[in-house]
Amino acid sequence: MSALKIKKGDTVKVIAGKDSGKEGKVVSVDVKGGKVVVEGVNMITKHAKPSQANPNGGIVQKEAAIDISNVMLVVDGKATRVGFEIKDGKKVRVAKATGKVID
Numbered sequence: 001m002s003a004l005k006i007k008k009g010d011t012v013k014v015i016a017g018k019d020s021g022k023e024g025k026v027v028s029v030d031v032k033g034g035k036v037v038v039e040g041v042n043m044i045t046k047h048a049k050p051s052q053a054n055p056n057g058g059i060v061q062k063e064a065a066i067d068i069s070n071v072m073l074v075v076d077g078k079a080t081r082v083g084f085e086i087k088d089g090k091k092v093r094v095a096k097a098t099g100k101v102i103d
Contacts, residue, residue, distance in 0.1 A: 001092070003084065004029065004031060004068070005073065005082035005093065006026060006029060006036055006068055006071060006073060006082075007026065007028055007029065007103075008026050008027070008028060008096070009024045009025065009026060010025070010071060010073055010074075011023060011024070011025055011026075011073075011074045012024065012025075012026055012036070012038060012071040012073055012074060013071065013072050013074050013079040014038065014041055014071055015070060015071065015072050015079070015083070016067065016069075016070040017042070017066065017070055018042075019041045019042055019066075022038075022040070022041050023040070023074060024038040024039040024040045024041050025039045026038055026039075026071075027039055027063065029068075030065060032066060033065070034064065034068045034069070035065035035066060035067055035068060035079070036066060036067075036068050036071060037063050037065050037066070038063065038066060038071065039063065040063065041063060041066060042063055042064045042065070042066045043061050043062070043063060043064070044061070044062060044063075044064045045059055045060070045061060046060045046061075046062055047059055047060075048057070048060045056058065056073060073095070073102070075095040075098065075102060076098065076100070077099060078097055078098075080096055080097035080098065081093040081095075081096040082094070082096065082102070083096050085101075087101065
């Protein structure tokens with residue numbers, strides 16, 4: 001399995017689907033399924049049963065997973081593709097648009 005170009009905590013822009021154009025922070029990444037959950041994007045309505053955490057139950061709005069191919073990393077306010085380079089014996093992510101090292 002190759003290294004993923006999107007990580008938890010990254011700011012991404014949605015480039016396809018109903019929420020196209022929206023930006024948000026990555027909450028979680030599903031490596032096997034190739035999906036990400038982005039803050040405030042792909043909201044769904046879920047009917048929750050009463051539980052210890054939510055004693056009343058009811059209708060809850062939450063983010064659903066979106067395919068990783070439908071998001072693009074944002075660096076300096078600009079959506080960019082991501083590449084990898086070896087710097088000082090370490091593999092780092094690099095923004096294709098600017099050539100800037102991301103992490």
